[in-house]
Amino acid sequence: MTTQTLKVSIGSSSETGIKDRNEDFLGAILAEGAQLIHKGIVVAIADGMSGSDAGHEASHCCVASFLSDYYSTPDSWSVKQAGQKILSATNSWLYSQGQQRYDSVKGMVSTLSILVLKSNTAYIFHIGDSRIYRLRKGNLEQMTRDHRVWISDDKNYLNRAMGIEPRLEVDYKAFPLEKGDMFFTSTDGVHDFIAEKALKSLLQSGDDLETIAQRIVQHASDHKSDDNLSCQVLRVDDIPLAKEDEVLRRYANLPFPPPLEAGMMLDGYKIEEELHSSTRTQIYRALDTQTNKRVILKTPSVLYDDDTHYIEHFLHEEWAGKRISHDNVLKVLDTDRVKTCIYYATEFIDGETLREWMENHPKPYIREIRKIIEQIAKGLRAFHRMEMLHQDLKPENIIFDKQGTVKIIDFGSVKIAGIAEMTPLDKHQDENVLGTLNYTAPEYHLGQRGTVKSDLYSLAVISYEMINGALPFGGDMPEKPNKINLAKLNYVPSFHKNAMVPIWMDGALKKATSIYPKGRYDEISEFIYDLSTPNSLFLTEGEGSSPFIERNPVVFWKSFSSILLLANLVLLYLLFR
DSSP: OOOSSOEEEEEEEEEOTTSSSOOEEEEEEOOOHHHHHHTOEEEEEEEEOTTOTTHHHHHHHHHHHHHHHHTTSOTTSOHHHHHHHHHHHHHHHHHHHHHHHHSSTTSSOEEEEEEEEETTEEEEEEESSOEEEEEETTEEEEOSOOOEEESSSSOEEEOOOBTSSSSOOOEEEEEEOOTTOEEEEEOHHHHTTSOHHHHHHHHTSOSOHHHHHHHHHHHHHHTTOOSOEEEEEEEEEEOOOTTOOHHHHTTTTSOOOOOOOTTOEETTEEEEEEEEEOSSEEEEEEEETTTTEEEEEEEEOGGGTTOHHHHHHHHHHHHHHHTOOOTTBOOBOOOOSOOSSSOEEEEOOOSOBHHHHHHHOSSOOHHHHHHHHHHHHHHHHHHHHTTEEOOOOOGGGEEEOTTOOEEEOOOTTOEEHHHHHHOOSOTTTTTSOOSOGGGSOHHHHTTOOOOHHHHHHHHHHHHHHHHHSSOTTSSOOOSSOOHHHHHTOOOOOGGGTOTTSOHHHHHHHHHHTOSSGGGSOSSHHHHHHHHHSOOHHHHHHHHHHSOHHHHOHHHHHHHHHHHHHHHHHHHHHHHHO
């Protein structure tokens, strides 16, 4: 019967062979607990390039650095994101060291093949001519391709490897796992000296994996291998249930909390007041009797106590929140206490939301607005560094604490690449828009996937509203914002709402609120910079594209009225003098 955890067995062997030194290096980490779920199992093998000055050091660095760094990356990162960032950094270091220490592109060069097993998916990163094979139901398949260029029948060279060029190009692929799959990794000193038929026979021999690895190495040696000999054999003994995320389901079988009232106790939290209630959630202020600090408790609505999809989504909020630690993001509290029902706790912030602040400050100074926008942007970048999208940024989801620090709250719509990779928690998430109509990026309404530019759009709409007291397209978004309705929207220049807004600042707002993602800034930092620093492009476009009456009608008509008044006064003087 399939269990809820990934289980594997592994065996390996590495011999120097006829060489004086073993320049191969291999390793594996069979993670457990949370690391097994978030990161999975990693197997890596590398072969220092023959003729390089420090092949052994290079192969050791490739394997050791990946095994170490991979498990240090944020849990929210996808395997692809984590792998590519680590390999790029390692390659840069190998290349620079080769240039500095050996003054050669062959200074520190190695092949590298990595297999990551996470949940019920296998991921491969590969460069060079080491190999990864898969044996499934009697079919042996080479899962990597050799990066060799053959000059003749007996002459070839390695054209891609770690450390050989400053820019790295790595093969990457992902595919589903099946129980019973066997994986075989090897360096060319092994696979060049064993036929696939013999390899397949040895893998299917039924011996323990360590013995199989040793026998394969011995076979290659007996067939005149002229290189180091290294290989690993891994068998998938069990895989998690399909679409199972243990972290998010840890508390899924717990009951929903009962309606809470002031004075009631819940796992050491004393309820003080209900702050908000909706058809989906309740929010309470409570006192943590263990720490004597006020906290916020968020509980699911009993209306959904039999809705598995809703429960997963609620648990997803807590998981997402715990993975971000930033001054401008609400802190979801971690605790080792045993929960008796489904809920989660966050820090308590005694302050007003941005919506309340906007109502209390109808005409704020632009410099004050900029400071707020900069804090929101910092919070958003904290999400993006963790490969998360907030997807529901709006004034109601931004709050000020007593010190004036701005914090982004509500993780209900957060999308995380690392979780989506394990299993999509919300199979309808790409179909249903989770955000709020006026602040949600148009691409979501068109069924497209969100990007960093989508969160930028929401930030820019909020910025426009704070500066101008209105929305950028003259009113609410259409109830059905399809392609036709969106194409009809026209940006309303800031000078129609606030004569104090500089043309270059309005240019930044217009660019960031573009209906089409391609028209927006690539990075939030670019938008923030243009809000405080005149961009000559906007100055040129603004001055040359429309007459003064259109660019600043308020100032125009005030000036025109003053001139008329002066003319009338002069006329009266002349008539009655």
